[in-house]
Amino acid sequence: MSFKNLFLCFSLIGLIYSCSSDSNDDLSPTPNPDPNPNPSGKVTYNGNIKSIMSSFCTSCHGSPTSNGAPMSLTTYAQVVNAVQNRSLIARINSTSNPMPVGGLMSQTNRDLVQQWVTDGLLEN
Incomplete structure (x- = not known):
């Protein structure tokens, strides 16, 4: 085998080897450095309260209401309205008459619900 062919073979092997990788870094999604969707914090x-209400409250306090929910x-x-006029915060913190039942x-x-109230009952 001539020196030229030998050089070509090694060059080709080097090129193929340099294009392969044992790393899975490029296969993993990059984590979001700020998972908080609300940049104001x-x-x-x-962003936060609707899912809590859906998970814990709307089974009775849905539309329509059920199980005697007012x-x-x-x-x-x-x-x-429930926070301002119906003592929602007191009810979710009550040990004697808690909500959810x-x-x-x-x-x-x-x-989170208390912080929402403190932050000003922001919608978005």
Whole structure:
């Protein structure tokens, strides 16, 4: 085999080897460095509270209501009204008469609802 062919073979092998990789780094999605969809850091109804209401409240406080629930909690306006006029914060924190009826929701969820009120009942 001539030197020219030998050089061509090694060059081709080197090119193929340099194009391959044992790394899976390019196959993994890059994590979002800021998973908070709200850049202001404030708790909002659409970003945080709506899912809590859907998970813990709307089985009774839906539209229509069921199990004797006095009001619906399916919209931003209804939840704001419940906070301002129907003692929603006191009810979700009550140990003697809790909402939801099955028992207190997690402290994290109750803290989020309280932070939403503190942040000004923001919708978005």
